[in-house]
Amino acid sequence: MKETILPHTVEPDPQHLIWTERAATNFPLNDMHAFLEGSHDEAVHTLTLMQQIERDPILNVTPNYYELSKDEHRKITATKIARLAQYMEQDAPNFQNFQDRLNLIALIDPQLGTRVGVHLGLFLSAIRGNGTEEQFNYWAYERGAIYIKDIYGCFSMTEIAHGSNVAALQTTATFNKINQSFIINTPHIGATKWWIGGAAHSATHTVVFARLLVDGKDYGVKTFVVPLRDSNHKIYPGITIGDIGAKMGRDGIDNGWIQFSNVEIPKEFMLNKFTKVDNNGDVEEPPLEQLAYGALLGGRVTMVTDSWRTGERFITIALRYAVGRRQFTVSGSKVENQLINYPLHQKRLLPYLAWVYGMSIASWQIHNDYKIVLKDLDDGVKSGDFKILSNAIDNLKGLFADSASLKSTCTWKTADLIDEARQSCGGHGYSAYAGFSKGYTDHVVQCTWEGDNNILAQNSGRITIQNVMKFEKNGKSNGNYNFLKFAKKEVILLSNDSDLQDLSKLNLSLQSVIYRISLKCIEKLKSNNNNWDLIATEKLALSKLYAAEYILDKWIIKLDKIDNKQVHEELKNLAILFALSNIENFSTYFLQTLIFKTSLLDQLKSIELKIMSKIRNQVIGLTDAFKLSDFFINSVLGNHNGDIYNNYHDVVKNLNNDNLVAPYTPDLVAMLNRSSIADREKHQRDANTLKKLA
């Protein structure tokens, strides 16, 4: 008997849903994409690089990527590095082009991005930042490190017992006057260099952070180039290297640990742009300690970009799924409702969509600031003019503060986004082929490395409070703290529905809450013996609020310059949602500082629902505008064609088509078909037997 398919069953129709909503996109995608990418030119630049990456047979990434073991990931990553070395040569001397390429690769293959990033962004940046021009030229150009040729560098900063507190690192570099050399040593297990990316198998050289000891005096932590392996890749005597092994994610990186047992290096291997030791052991120290770390801020800046693009990728998957997936029938309807129609689902995802748009603004802004600061610093050092240098250092400090807040806030936000996006796809989010799993485990390390988020946020919060202290004292503020001049003191800034949709007022309320929390903190410091630890949660909140204000402030300025009316409308809605969701998250602070009254909370929520119901209608367009191809999405749930269930089923089938009899099937069969326990123990517990034994 054939069973009757209709009318009892209903085929799912995700393609129909997604394409219908795509057709209803009411703004030009190219203009929106240009907004996200900073400009039309940048947008074309990005698409061109993306096309090259996608077409490259070696850089290619497919769902199979989610199947690989640690060793397979490491091997394939090494092959890709060799491929990238070719691109480096081709891109030279336009190193920015290569950096842009690498940032895009990091979106689909973060471990590859890191493994090259450690060499370029840490090893070479450290030499550029701390070495003289001649030193940089030698290691980078004469030897070839700039193209990963001859030299592959790693970055030996962190030790097993010290990470964030760099000043307390325990590795020593003792000056040997007789040989005019330094002795690099690991005095105890706590000083073992740890987590060193590339050390386990790849690096030929490293920059070591070690305490400079001259004639028994400790000059603090300085940097030294130390060769690890020769041109046959043999590790030198005195150097003990181990593989760190399995990690939560990014298994393609060969992190290692290193112990130095009195390893001697020529005096000239010390990086001495700022610190110099002469033949007699006289030490010249840098004018300002911060100078040595300027070049390392690049990593934090890049992580804002990473957070943005990673956010684009995962919110796209979740929103396409939310449009294509039906679940439960609402009264009056015969078909099941789309997930995205539920206000709770909107509330779970749309504020993250707004954050993704916001992070694009932050990314472009801070990258720009970073380039300016680096140039100013270079000019300052070269000119030897203390005034230029001092100004550059002020800007560097500003960048340090901004990047501390943005790096921590954005990497956390994207971690939360991936997690919520995964949960919003239900069980299917748990499939490795959905992409969330490796996406999450790869991403979350960004919350920890190159400045632990909690410590960065504490720094950022402290800097904000210090700026308010200064402002209170002399009415002066500068850089991104100029808003303090507008942070109004009068109570109740938001009081009705129209305030809640007025971007300037919303922004002013963010600025004011930062100002007022800081004032409260200053009071607390006064009455608590200046104990900053007691206001730790406030500092954390201040850092996150600062990032929100930073973004909203620039968002409003950018909005003014947008010609296309529909693009403007969508971006405005997203900006309002961005502001409201941030205010809601920190609403106790807004209440405490009297920026609005408790009675406004319900209004805020209903305005939020209203704005979200508008954005909901454009979610396909707003994510299509990222222009991420299926290759860059790499998720069975998020393909552009919307054919969710067939895409998913096909990938699962293709990747798992030859193992329906598992290697352990015979064991299972033996277990299932085993004889009875009485037989197996030859009836030794049977009543009859026990009677005999009695």
Added chain:
Amino acid sequence: MKETILPHTVEPDPQHLIWTERAATNFPLNDMHAFLEGSHDEAVHTLTLMQQIERDPILNVTPNYYELSKDEHRKITATKIARLAQYMEQDAPNFQNFQDRLNLIALIDPQLGTRVGVHLGLFLSAIRGNGTEEQFNYWAYERGAIYIKDIYGCFSMTEIAHGSNVAALQTTATFNKINQSFIINTPHIGATKWWIGGAAHSATHTVVFARLLVDGKDYGVKTFVVPLRDSNHKIYPGITIGDIGAKMGRDGIDNGWIQFSNVEIPKEFMLNKFTKVDNNGDVEEPPLEQLAYGALLGGRVTMVTDSWRTGERFITIALRYAVGRRQFTVSGSKVENQLINYPLHQKRLLPYLAWVYGMSIASWQIHNDYKIVLKDLDDGVKSGDFKILSNAIDNLKGLFADSASLKSTCTWKTADLIDEARQSCGGHGYSAYAGFSKGYTDHVVQCTWEGDNNILAQNSGRITIQNVMKFEKNGKSNGNYNFLKFAKKEVILLSNDSDLQDLSKLNLSLQSVIYRISLKCIEKLKSNNNNWDLIATEKLALSKLYAAEYILDKWIIKLDKIDNKQVHEELKNLAILFALSNIENFSTYFLQTLIFKTSLLDQLKSIELKIMSKIRNQVIGLTDAFKLSDFFINSVLGNHNGDIYNNYHDVVKNLNNDNLVAPYTPDLVAMLNRSSIADREKHQRDANTLKKLA
């Protein structure tokens, strides 16, 4: 030249720190352990089972576990299942003993727990819940499924296009009157059974959820036993099975997908305790739909226990590390400060410690309730007495509500706990050997399966509001909603420091906020056409607050029965912290409903700091009290001996000692030693060449 170790370097001293604090434990561990485990007898029972597991050479888990590939995990899990089948025979007929054993195994090897749990807790529970006694006896005892003998079951509920909405499943079971059989069919891709644990390689039988179609009429979703493989483990014709492949975690489970192409089963394979189809196709339907799902609540109940024990495990690692790790010097000190001394670090971890203690209370309570409900239901069905049955169904509904709130809240809480614990260990938290990685990826599926957390929380919130509606109408409440009688209406329940340390008042404030939010929701429903979706965030908050109230209420009662003064003191501090941190998380609701004024927020925070500084001094004792051996902790950062850095280094060294030359080393060497690009392209771009070509 030898370098001088002292005075420039300082060896880390985690062991000293941890043992010193251990020695300062001011309460008897056994009494605290008995509190956590419900009683002294239960505590001994747990320890006895733990010892058996730890000593079993096959069930053994070591850091190497974190290295295994998907296929290795699956193989080793199958071997362990065969071992557990022996324990099943040994434990019989004390199946509770085996269940307790399995719950403990799930702590160190969640995938093994699941793979057996699907068979026992889903397949067999479905037969017990939906089948007649005779049907259960046949499949479970006569065939041997109760010992995983002859039959290995899986549970075919979820389909690729339907998960939470079970009523809309699309697989059909059409009655064939001529053959007296059912035809099981998958009408389209959307109806493909998906995520079926054990289907890919293990299961011989499954319980299929399918729409019963008789004479063209759709009777909704019912359950059927369908054989998948014969005794040689060959898949029957008409059944297409595939492997779901890689997942975020629990790779040891062979999840599969199944399509049925008109598979015929005898009519008697339908589970017909409640729904019966007679030979003529007349259908008898169950008195109440809920009855069919009662047995499945076991999974949710077990997840409360899982969340508690998993929480114990990971908070122990983080707190031992926080005591042993030093970071940054605070003014006036020569040595670096312990992480745990920072108020922010306390704030990040100690509320989770309080939750872990709270979850132990929830776990014991709801397990107890569950057992009673199951017994009452059985008695009701057997007696045929509608009054007994109706009472049992009321209790079942209460359990449904409680488990919805507790399952979702506790699984989320533990997911957050693992993540925060990992981040609190800095970079080392990212090492696979720290345990957080697999711990997290294995755990988070609990937020999604067997009732998606968001949907459960919506249900729970809705039930709370409905209870308040009823209470408002007739002043009646029952079960765990009896507190509504005490939920005071007068404003301002908390107003000073002493209120904030008064557990009864704190509990009353939780009860009141639930009551008052519900009243607001009822108003909103009235003015919004009864649209429950508009109060989704409130329902979510209500569910979480309900769980907090559930726990605190029982905590207060248990506190009264504790004799030991120090144990009482510590548990009281934890209970206050539990209450305060929950109140703080939902403080906007407390402000909106006038339970306290904005001015109290600062007091709340400072009381919290005060309580945390007390708890801080006992964190080693409070986690030692879990009595989890190093085997059950399985983390390089969390060993009892406190020798963090040596433990960690040793494991990393032992597991990665033979691969310092990677298989890809030759590729790297070739890349590094490559000739110049000009040579490789035979100088075709040299000025000379180009002149020739001009």
